[in-house]
Amino acid sequence: MRARWIRTGRGLTCLVLCGALASCQRPTQPLLPPPLFEFQGPSPEPLASRENNLPAQEIRDADTPATMEDFERYAGTIRILFGRGSAELTPIARAVLDRQAAWLRAHPDIRASLQGHADELAPREQQFALGEKRAAAMKFYLTARGVAPQRLFVTSFGRERPVATGSDEASQSQNRRGETVLLGLPGLSRP
Amino acid sequence: MAGLSIRQRTNLADMIRSQITPCWNPPQAEDNSGHVTIVMRIRLGRDGGVLGTPALSRIGGQTAANGAYANALAGSVRRAILRCAPLRLPPELYDAWADVELNFDPRDIS
């Protein structure tokens, strides 16, 4: 195979990401707070043609603000589960993502972080890739259901954020999951 | 010096080898240690004790890369000799074992 040189296209505004790193031995200059991440790329498209077909009143009426709670209430859950080592969407997962897609179509100003997670039964590094594969599968499905890809941001936590500990299958099956976390809600703190 | 048969010389060498082998604790060799051998010359008293300090007469297979390993090997050899002394050897053949050259070669150590 041939190796390829790639130039990073997406410039980040701040190179020096001043995390809360304390010096080991010497006193250091005060560290800047971490900058908020700015999403690159064009603003979300209105998606008017497809989303006009939706029964919007079923999703919300004028008095319901767009909140994480409303999203979760409507979709039933923000979380879908996967099989061991798999990024395949189960019928149940598809049904949940159908509802999530409908809600997202009705709220075209809201963006979402798709967060893939993996169980603790396999070595750490490969689980980052598996989490990304799960989140990418969610993005692919939601995009096919009419959510603009520019609104969806794939990330992976690997096995670093388990919801259940314990080495048994029942616990670990809860960790093989994908979560849809809304971004850009007014007043919503960063996920 | 008394004349010795081949068999007598071989037997003497076996007696010395069997006494020093259990005392030799060589450092663990790795692939990049190479094949280092150490030759030590010792003089023994009639009681089998080592006279003076064992003299390192030759290091074989030493390279720039394995110098530290070779030093550790030489240290293990010196300790082996001193730890096993006095050697128990037939006094009537003292002339034959008063002066011994020991060739330490870790090739058979797994």
Place this chain on the structure above:
Amino acid sequence: MRRSILSAVLVPLVALASPLRAEGPLHVDITQGVASPLLIAVPDILSGSIPDVAGGEDAGAALAKIVRADLVSTGLYRLVPFDGHYAIADEIAFAPFARAGAQALVLGRARPAGNNLLAYDCALYDVFGAHVEASQRIIVATAQWRRAAHKCADMVFAFTTGDPGHFDTRMLVAAQDGAIPGQRTRLVSMDYDGANPTELTQGKELVATPRFGPGSRRIVFLSYVDAAAPRLVVADLDSGSTTALKLPEGVPSAPRFSPDGATILFSLAHDGDADIYAVNLASNSVRQLTSEAGTDTSPSFAPDGSAIVFESNRSGDSQLYVMAPDGSDQRRVSFGAGGHASPVWSPRGDLIAFTQMGDGALRIGIMKPDGTRERIITSGSRDEDPSWGMSGRAIMFQRTAAGSALPKIWLTDLTGKVQQPVAVSGAASEPAWSGKRP
């Protein structure tokens, strides 16, 4: 030299005639030994209390205790017990140690050296020859008094094994607090034995896969300051400055420095596919090294920079592959039972450590770089994340007992016979072991 050549020639000749005259020294070839721990004594030499050292305990006794712990942890030494102690001015006779079977003797004398400094005179003696094999005057700041003992143990290790010691080193761990979910993760650095912990991050954001660069002052880790977009962050522990690497779109993970510190290898997952990349830290140019479908991750350079080992599931389950630094000549090297993951090349270059998957368990194994002589050296239910000591003779790893046990850091020798937990309080995972400290 001449003598041995002469004798080699003589032997076939003398076989013909017997008896014969003994010519020169008697030659004896010794090709076998007993590879067993070196019997060593490290008696306490009392120094009295020294300000800012050992919390007011006797400094000499406290230092000797650390030297003993360091040496024993490697499995290469067995302590010869010695009751009693010496005063700093005592003449020390070798005979009692020889009688007790000690082959080597370590004597360390601690003294205040003024100006908040501690002097530790460390000497290694050959008990039978009654002579000094190595000695060193170690001067450290009293606040770093433990380093004096570690440096002394490093000297003993170097002179008895031929390899640099790994005792005066640091370790990074990801420490967890609180219950799941909502657990916080802090990056903590500490001495290799768990002493002197320093908190590097405060748990506001998730951190993962910390790794040291060459030496002990530069690190890289995965930071979730923005949970929606994790970054690889390079940090300088002296200045405290941190830099997020500019990388192509995707989720980066599994970073590891090149031996010269100029490059970081990592895995980048994008659209369900993960490949190995290299980023040059000076130019920020990014190079893709693998492009097979599936997950390629956990890259680790050989210490001479001549090859990279990584993990891939391109053949089905996870196995180890080796390739040239430009990504060419990729070939599978692991063929033992089960899956193989998280490879790390030994600093000596002679072995690769990895996490083996099989029978529902994770275990630490080692193999030669061509995949031969594979050995599984731990037997826990979840042992993973191996990290080499700079001696190439010890491995730190994460062990999680069955059930809901907290992950802990353990240390093992290469046989797996000598294993012990490292004293880190609370839950700690992902140990990263530093190289030489300045």
